[in-house]
Amino acid sequence: SYVLTQPPSVSVAPGKTARITCGENNLGGKSVHWYQQKPGQAPVLVIYYDSDRPSGIPERFSGSNSGNTATLTISRVEAEDEADYYCQVWDSSSHHPGVFGGGTKLAVL
Amino acid sequence: EVQLVESGGGLVQPGGSLRLSCAASGFTFSRFWMHWVRQAPGKGLVWVSRINTDGSSTNYADSVKGRITISRDNAKNTLHLQMNSVRAEDTAVYFCARADPGGSAPMDYWGQGALVIVSS
Numbered sequence: 125s126y127v128l129t130q131p132p133s134v135s136v137a138p139g140k141t142a143r144i145t146c147g148e149n150n151l152g153g154k155s156v157h158w159y160q161q162k163p164g165q166a167p168v169l170v171i172y173y174d175s176d177r178p179s180g181i182p183e184r185f186s187g188s189n190s191g192n193t194a195t196l197t198i199s200r201v202e203a204e205d206e207a208d209y210y211c212q213v214w215d216s217s218s219h220h221p222g223v224f225g226g227g228t229k230l231a232v233l
Numbered sequence: 234e235v236q237l238v239e240s241g242g243g244l245v246q247p248g249g250s251l252r253l254s255c256a257a258s259g260f261t262f263s264r265f266w267m268h269w270v271r272q273a274p275g276k277g278l279v280w281v282s283r284i285n286t287d288g289s290s291t292n293y294a295d296s297v298k299g300r301i302t303i304s305r306d307n308a309k310n311t312l313h314l315q316m317n318s319v320r321a322e323d324t325a326v327y328f329c330a331r332a333d334p335g336g337s338a339p340m341d342y343w344g345q346g347a348l349v350i351v352s353s
Contacts, residue, residue, distance in 0.1 A: 157339040159278070166328055166346060167270075167278065172339035210278050216336045220295050222268070222280025 125218045126154070128211050128225035135231045136201045144228045146194040146211030154213045156194040158187060161227075162207045170209075171196060198230070206232040235259040235342045237329050242347030245319055253347050255312040255329030260342075263287070263307040266332045268340055269314050271325035281327070282314065286334055296322075319351045 129147040136142040146156060156174050159167040169178050171187035174194065184199045198205055211225040241253040255267070269281040282293045282303040291303050302315040312329050327347050330340035 155337050159340075161278070166343040167330075167340075168343070169339050169341050172341070173337075178341065208277075212278075212280075212339075214337050219292060220280075221292055221336065222270075222283065222294070224270075224278045224280060227277040 125220060126151075126213055126215045126223045128213065128223055130209075130211060130225040130228045132226070133229045133231060135233055136198075137233045138201055138203060140201055142198040142201050142205070142230055144196040144198075144209050144211075144230065146196070146225050147192055148213075149192055151192050151194055151213070152190045154189075154215075156187070156189050157212045158196045159210045159212065160205075160207045161210065167210065201230075201232055203232050206230055235331075237331065237342060237344035239327065239329055239344045239347035242327065242349050244350045244352060245316075246353050247320060247351055249319055249351075251316045251319060251349060253314040253316065253327055253329075253349070255314075255344055257310045257312065257331070260331070262305075262310040264334070266334055266338070267303075267305060267312045268330045268332060269303060269312075270328045270330060270340070270343075271323075272328070272346075273322070273325045276325075279325075283332075284312070316349070319349075321351050323349060324351045325349060 158171040160170045161167040174189040175187045236258045238256045245251045268283045284303045304313045330343040332338040
């Protein structure tokens with residue numbers, strides 16, 4: 125079954141670009157979804173099917189997935205982007221299909 | 234407006250039972266798969282269970298299999314999670330979330346969560 129590996133934390137200065145990775149063997153063959161979660165709030169979908177962005181999500185959020193790594197990129201980071209970010213896939217070959225990464229805390233310096 | 238509202242959380246003793254509910258509105262509930270995801274205090278998201286549109290197919294995380302049952306009432310636009318033989322490690326906020334049918338869709342709307350505390 126899939127085990128998605130994320131860095132525990134990423135720090136970035138306002139206005140710069142943050143990149144949050146999600147790793148697993150052959151992850152490029154799966155569709156990866158990304159969720160943002162602020163303290164005390166429910167998760168919010170920010171990227172789906174590797175690189176699609178839901179309506180209402182700023183264009184600063186983008187995603188890619190190739191090889192063994194999926195990446196969530198946040199351009200021109202703002203203070204409001206400070207949150208936990210989780211990658212997620214569905215492993216249809218498993219009876220336990222839902223898999224989340226461990227989460228990455230994005231700190232805006 | 235899509236809304237998912239969980240209820241039924243609270244304090245339960247180890248070995249006890251609890252039933253969570255998730256009331257859906259603002260969309261055609263019967264057309265979507267539904268999921269439960271939990272988050273222990275200070276920890277990450279963990280997928281718990283899912284159910285297809287008519288309730289004929291369900292899946293569970295290994296950690297809850299045999300103790301938790303997901304169900305839905307499409308006539309009442311409500312999702313349920315029956316938790317039996319609860320353990321301390323079941324302590325978490327439980328979120329319900331919806332997804333398009335099929336095995337790869339994202340969870341696009343989430344409820345605010347219901348807190349379950351397992352303690353004597």
